[in-house]
Structure formats: C-alpha cells, structure tokens
Amino acid sequence: SASASASAAPAARASSPRDLAPAGGLQRQLVSLGVMDYRGLGLGLGLGLVLGAGAWHALGPALRARARGDGGEEGDAEGEEDAYGSGDFYVGGADELPPDIKAEYFSRSVSYFNDEADPAAPDGFGALQGAFVIVVGVGGVGSHAAHMLSRGGVGRMRIVDFDQVTLSSLNRHATAGVADVGRPKVHALAEALAERVPTCAVHVVNKMFTAAAADELLRDWDRPGGAAGLEARPTYVLDCIDDLNTKAELLAACRAKGLRVLASMGAGGKADPTRVRLGEITDCINDPIATKLRWKLRKLDPSPDKKRKDKMTEGMLCVYSVEKTKRGLLPLTEEQKAAPKEFGTVENFRLRVIPVLGTMPAIFGQTMASFVLSVIGLRPYEPSVVEGYSKSLKNKLQSQLTNFERAFHGGDHRAAAAAVNIDHADTDFIAAEIWRGKSPISGVKVTSQLTFAMTRWRRDRPCDPSNILLCTLKEAKELNEGVDGGRAPEDVFGADVARRIDERLAVMAGKNW
Numbered sequence: 001s002a003s004a005s006a007s008a009a010p011a012a013r014a015s016s017p018r019d020l021a022p023a024g025g026l027q028r029q030l031v032s033l034g035v036m037d038y039r040g041l042g043l044g045l046g047l048g049l050v051l052g053a054g055a056w057h058a059l060g061p062a063l064r065a066r067a068r069g070d071g072g073e074e075g076d077a078e079g080e081e082d083a084y085g086s087g088d089f090y091v092g093g094a095d096e097l098p099p100d101i102k103a104e105y106f107s108r109s110v111s112y113f114n115d116e117a118d119p120a121a122p123d124g125f126g127a128l129q130g131a132f133v134i135v136v137g138v139g140g141v142g143s144h145a146a147h148m149l150s151r152g153g154v155g156r157m158r159i160v161d162f163d164q165v166t167l168s169s170l171n172r173h174a175t176a177g178v179a180d181v182g183r184p185k186v187h188a189l190a191e192a193l194a195e196r197v198p199t200c201a202v203h204v205v206n207k208m209f210t211a212a213a214a215d216e217l218l219r220d221w222d223r224p225g226g227a228a229g230l231e232a233r234p235t236y237v238l239d240c241i242d243d244l245n246t247k248a249e250l251l252a253a254c255r256a257k258g259l260r261v262l263a264s265m266g267a268g269g270k271a272d273p274t275r276v277r278l279g280e281i282t283d284c285i286n287d288p289i290a291t292k293l294r295w296k297l298r299k300l301d302p303s304p305d306k307k308r309k310d311k312m313t314e315g316m317l318c319v320y321s322v323e324k325t326k327r328g329l330l331p332l333t334e335e336q337k338a339a340p341k342e343f344g345t346v347e348n349f350r351l352r353v354i355p356v357l358g359t360m361p362a363i364f365g366q367t368m369a370s371f372v373l374s375v376i377g378l379r380p381y382e383p384s385v386v387e388g389y390s391k392s393l394k395n396k397l398q399s400q401l402t403n404f405e406r407a408f409h410g411g412d413h414r415a416a417a418a419a420v421n422i423d424h425a426d427t428d429f430i431a432a433e434i435w436r437g438k439s440p441i442s443g444v445k446v447t448s449q450l451t452f453a454m455t456r457w458r459r460d461r462p463c464d465p466s467n468i469l470l471c472t473l474k475e476a477k478e479l480n481e482g483v484d485g486g487r488a489p490e491d492v493f494g495a496d497v498a499r500r501i502d503e504r505l506a507v508m509a510g511k512n513w
Contacts, residue, residue, distance in 0.1 A: 090223055091194040093156070093201025102199060109153045113377040124377035128153035131235040131376045132221045136160045136209050136250055138185050140172030140356065141264045142240030144365025145372075147174040150193050150200040152373040156230075157193075157200060160217050161185045162208035172358035174365070209246050214253035236372050239263040240365070244289065248296035255312060256302070260375075262368050265290045265320035267361045268327075268354035275323035276363055278371055278383040279436075281313050283445070284320045319367045327355040384432060389446075394427045400453035400473065404480055405463060408456065419463045426465055430454060434508065435470040440501050441493055444472060457501060459483055466508035469501065 113124030175192035220232035254261035284290035297312040406416035453476040461467040482492035490498040
C-alpha cells in the first residue's frame with residue numbers, strides 16, 4: 001500500500017551506501033581537519049541513522065565556513081546568506097587538505113597529465129594547479145563545466161552569474177538542490193565546490209556580465225595574499241551565457257583582450273549526445289544561436305576594415321550540436337502575456353523558455369571542461385568536427401587525385417594507380433582530420449554545392465597523406481597548371497598560404513603510410 005511504502009522509505013534510505021558514508025574515512029578526515037569534533041561525529045552518526053542524507057549534508061556548513069576562513073560558528077540559513085551579502089567573495093584554496101590526502105585525491109589526474117617515469121616531462125598537472133579559469137554563467141552548462149574543472153585540478157576559478165536557482169532549473173544544474181531554490185546560483189555552486197574540492201580557490205561574483213562590466217569581471221586574479229608567484233592573467237574563459245546579447249559582448253571583450261575563450265551554443269530542445277561537436281563557430285550548423293551570434297559579433301567588430309566578415313569569429317571555438325532542434329520555444333502563458341515584466345528577471349531578456357533535456361547541458365559543460373583541462377594540462381587534442389563523408393564523395397575525391405596523377409605521369413594509367421595508394425579510410429582521414437573539411441587556401445568548406453578535389457601538393461614528394469592537399473577543383477587545377485608551367489606552390493598561392501599548408505602537412509611526415 002502507499003502508506004506502507006511511505007513508512008518503509010526512511011529505513012531503506014538510512015541503509016543506502018551514501019547515507020552510511022559519514023561513518024567511513026572521509027568523516028575521520030573531517031575530524032582531523034578540525035571541521036568537526038568527535039562529539040559532532042557521534043551526533044552525525046546518530047542523526048544519519050534517523051534522518052539519512054540530511055545529517056550528512058549538515059556537515060556542509062562547517063566545511064564551508066572553514067573554506068571562507070571566517071572561523072566562526074554557522075548561524076541559520078538566513079544569517080549565512082547575510083554573511084555572503086550581495087558582493088563578491090572567495091571560498092576554498094590555500095592548504096585545505098593535508099598533502100597526503102590531496103595527493104590521493106588528485107592521483108588519477110596527476111597520472112593522466114604527468115609522465116611520472118620521466119622527470120623531465122612537462123608538469124601538466126602543475127599547470128592546472130596554477131591556472132586561473134573564468135566561468136561566466138553557471139546554470140545547466142556552466143555548473144557542470146566549473147564542477148569538473150575544479151575536480152580536474154584547476155587551482156583558481158572565478159564564477160560569474162546574476163541569476164537565482166529555480167525549481168525548473170534543477171533538472172540540469174550540476175550541484176543545486178531543492179534547498180538552494182531562490183539563492184544565487186554562484187552561492188549554491190561555490191558552497192558545493194568548497195565542500196567537494198576545497199583546494200580550488202573560487203572567486204564568487206553575483207553579477208550579470210555586460211560590456212560595461214567586462215574590465216571588472218575579466219580582470220586578473222587579485223585575491224589578497226593569494227596566488228603568490230602564479231600567473232594572474234586569466235588562463236581561459238568559458239562562455240556559458242544563454243542570452244544572445246550578453247554572450248556577444250563577452251566574446252567580443254575576450255577577443256579584444258586577447259583571452260582564450262570557449263563558448264557554448266544552444267543545448268535546449270536537443271537530445272542526441274552523438275551529435276555534440278567542438279569546433280570553430282563558423283562550422284556550426286542547425287544552431288540558431290550560432291547564426292545570430294556570428295552576425296552580432298560582426299556588428300561589434302571595432303576594426304574599420306569590414307571586408308573580412310569572419311574577422312571577429314575566426315578561430316573562435318565553441319561547443320554545439322549538429323542535431324536539428326526537436327522542441328521550440330514554449331508559448332507564453334496568459335499571465336505572462338498580461339504582465340510580461342513581472343515574469344522576467346532582467347529587462348529585455350527572453351521570457352519564453354525552451355524545453356531542455358537535462359543531459360544535454362551537462363554534456364556541453366563536460367565537453368568544455370574536458371577540452372580546457374586538456375589544453376591547460378599540456379595534453380591537448382584536436383577535436384573532430386567533420387561528419388563522415390559519403391562513399392560517393394570519397395570516390396570522387398580519389399578519382400580527381402588519380403586524374404591529376406595521370407597527367408603528372410604523362411598519361412600512364414599504371415603509374416598513376418601505383419602513386420595513388422590510398423583507400424576510403426585514408427580519404428576520410430585526409431579530408432576530415434588533416435584539412436578539417438576545408439580548403440586551406442580559401443577556407444571554403446566541403447559542401448554538395450562545390451566540387452572539391454585532392455591533389456599532390458609538392459611534386460618532389462610522394463603522393464601520400466603527408467603531401468596531399470584538399471581544396472576546390474578550381475584551386476587544384478590552378479596549382480597543377482602553375483607547377484606544370486614551372487612555378488612553385490608559393491608563386492601560385494603566396495608564401496603565407498604555402499607556409500600554412502607545409503606546417504599542417506609536417507605533422508604527417510615520417511609516418512609509415
């Protein structure tokens with residue numbers, strides 16, 4: 001019966017692994033850290049048997065107080081909020097854990113980023129510990145990104161957001177719970193980070209990002225007495241804002257200040273994790289936010305030279321989904337239509353909401369964290385952003401390459417066939433991995449509207465993936481006609497283009513093709 005199930009629930013909950021966790025080693029560590037005494041330990045165990053997880057969560061305020069460094073006793077929830085106030089503050093950092101506990105805490109990260117067998121190898125984890133990352137927007141995407149950045153070893157972080165936790169946002173937030181509803185998102189996240197990763201120093205800023213506040217919110221790390229000997233300039237900025245105008249202002253400010261930035265596009269209304277990509281914003285498809293954002297960034301370009309439309313977006317990385325949006329914006333309710341200003345948190349912000357499957361913002365945030373951790377930790381990877389090519393297109397590319405080789409070998413079919421010793425897998429690798437689906441000459445992407453080709457780049461080198469160029473058919477003909485006429489590739493396309501192509505192909509040289 002329903003009543004029987006309800007009465008049985010507390011007992012089942014009290015016996016769960018999570019609720020018995022306080023009796024284990026972590027609680028003994030908290031005692032050793034002075035977060036609680038043995039009297040509190042006994043009380044916590046007793047309450048744990050009665051109240052389950054609630055008693056364990058009661059330990060949080062003590063750890064948070066220690067992280068804030070106030071050393072005082074915790075008051076009620078209202079008093080704790082008053083202690084934070086509306087200004088910015090810091091949590092965590094310093095020596096929050098004994099060295100042996102910290103070493104074990106980060107042991108898996110250290111073994112991934114560092115080569116402990118080679119003392120001369122780069123200290124990737126040390127780079128993470130010295131890093132300073134700014135996360136702007138700590139809702140569904142940003143909370144997951146900040147959470148894993150801290151767990152991954154980032155030593156300093158600034159989290160920026162003006163918004164509050166709502167009931168409807170709990171389906172996607174990384175750390176907030178029902179008790180956090182109505183509180184600033186940055187406060188809820190900061191407390192969770194202080195409890196879970198107390199070694200990470202977090203600068204908490206409850207403020208909306210605007211162009212006018214860019215200098216303040218993107219400023220160097222300036223915690224009094226903190227980060228001695230470490231780089232104060234932000235190592236990376238994560239844009240997790242969901243408002244288009246402020247998103248454009250943040251990206252423009254980062255570009256103007258020369259800060260590395262990774263942006264999140266729209267995760268709402270989508271569900272397929274296999275369609276999530278990380279690449280340049282110019283590669284985004286099926287994403288209305290990216291389309292509008294590119295236009296806004298061009299408008300914000302301060303340069304008088306407006307000929308290059310992609311100048312503000314060139315090289316700007318983002319996480320996006322190529323999946324077509326399955327669910328659009330929800331209609332306004334009758335109450336919202338009657339008094340829209342009463343429902344918006346900020347004037348001119350979008351009032352209508354889009355349905356969100358909670359897994360997608362989490363995947364976006366985790367993807368951002370993974371990339372930034374790898375870059376800072378000196379184990380970078382190059383994301384694959386190109387969809388697999390059709391068999392028909394790969395046949396055409398190989399056919400064009402064979403035609404150019406036949407002409408090079410004076411019409412000798414056998415010599416051309418012997419020179420072009422690549423299969424479909426090689427063609428996919430050349431087009432997608434080496435050239436990222438774009439011509440390195442014009443930057444044009446491979447599409448069904450344009451005829452693309454592969455051709456040998458330098459005639460004095462073998463026709464293998466380390467010397468094959470992907471470009472438009474027109475560019476391939478221009479190259480071969482120029483070389484046939486005695487010109488070098490530098491003379492055909494210019495020294496800068498030739499240097500870029502040579503540098504890209506150099507990483508392929510020496511491989512056993």
